[in-house]
Amino acid sequence: MLSIRLFPKGRKHQRTYRVVVAERRSKLNGKFIDDLGHWNPQMKEFKVDTKKLNSWIEKGAQASETIQKLLKPKK
Numbered sequence: 001m002l003s004i005r006l007f008p009k010g011r012k013h014q015r016t017y018r019v020v021v022a023e024r025r026s027k028l029n030g031k032f033i034d035d036l037g038h039w040n041p042q043m044k045e046f047k048v049d050t051k052k053l054n055s056w057i058e059k060g061a062q063a064s065e066t067i068q069k070l071l072k073p074k075k
Contacts, residue, residue, distance in 0.1 A: 001024045002022070002023065003061060003062055004019065004020070005019075005066070007022075014042070016041075017041075018032075018038050020033070020034065020036065021056050036052050039070060
């Protein structure tokens with residue numbers, strides 16, 4: 001099953017995250033299928049390609065709880 005989740009990047013206290021589509025059972029830092037955008041919690045910047053996101057959701061990918069919380073204000 002596919003999942004839309006965060007992929008951590010950067011140093012320990014300077015994390016940034018990529019929003020990716022990956023197999024639910026793969027590692028957090030493992031392979032992913034598609035890159036949809038990014039989230040920088042320090043700058044409070046969240047950008048995602050909505051066309052790709054909606055396309056993956058139509059195909060059956062499920063967003064993680066964190067992604068759902070980040071998307072809620074956007075809708």
